[in-house]
Amino acid sequence: MAKVYDHAKHSYRFGFRMLTLGWSDGSTFLPVNSILLSSENEKNRINEAAHLDKRTVGYKRRQLSMTKGTQAMLELLKTAKSVSIPAKHVLFDSWFSSPSTLHAVKKIGYDVIGMVKKTPKMFFRYNGTDMSLPSIYKQSKKRRGRSRYLLSVIVEVIKDEESIPAKVVYVRNKNKRNEYLCIISTDITLDEDEIIRIYGKR
Structure with missing residues (x-):
């Protein structure tokens, strides 16, 4: 205890x-x-x-x-x-979604679909530059209209100089319409709607 x-x-x-x-x-x-x-x-x-x-x-x-x-x-x-x-995918919330964990789960043999924190202290490689998710969002063009997601980008998850590709989907926060949430998937073959659908089963 x-x-x-x-x-x-x-x-x-x-x-x-x-x-x-x-x-x-x-x-x-x-x-x-x-x-x-x-x-x-x-x-x-x-x-x-x-x-x-x-x-x-x-x-x-x-x-x-x-x-x-x-x-x-x-x-x-x-x-x-x-x-x-x-099983093909492991679903978890932002508490587990760090670059080291994503790499570790991938090595076990599963892909990850998880919520990821919008922190300025966590970096992903985007267009050759290490950037935080808020920075990527700020400089990227968002989708207009009533789309289920605001933005989708392919990033590299770096850990000890090893890299794995991942797709980050920025979705509207239903509880706070002016904010967004980030879902990351190491299975980049999935489209954005499928990533959102699968994570919604968690």
């Missing part, structure tokens, strides 16, 4: 965070694996077991629970891939 932050209540609580990996065909959701996340910070953990048999599965799960959520997510995906769960 650990002191963990509850993003819904905006306060700290004692307990665990649950990370669940599920499979979906668009209408059905089947949980296939999960992990209870404690805390990687030893000071936040309470009532730790003094002795554990390192040969057991329980020990391995306990060690995994004390890693970062992004690393735990990758381990769940590796397990799913090892047992040949049929």
Whole structure:
């Protein structure tokens, strides 16, 4: 057990965070694996077991629970891939959508469709220049009318000098009409409407 932050209540609580990996065909959701996340910070953990048999599965799960959520997510995906769960795309929100995570999921063998933060601190290579998503949006010509999306661009996701192509779709924020959201897909064969449709199933 650990002191963990509850993003819904905006306060700290004692307990665990649950990370669940599920499979979906668009209408059905089947949980296939999960992990209870404690805390990687030893000071936040309470009532730790003094002795554990390192040969057991329980020990391995306990060690995994004390890693970062992004690393735990990758381990769940590796397990799913090892047992040949049929899936083409991994969907997740902006909490997981960093260049390093996109590269890691791609190496496991899945494409990603996810929301990505509009932060000036995260860069993608666009037309040979490393730029933030807000900067790309600001300098690009937007679509007019009632289109489902405002802008679509192909970028390169760079990590340790390795590059993978991705498509970023800028969509209107239904809750705040003057703002936009960004969806990124490492499967650039999908058109914009399909990317929006698939992500909407998350």
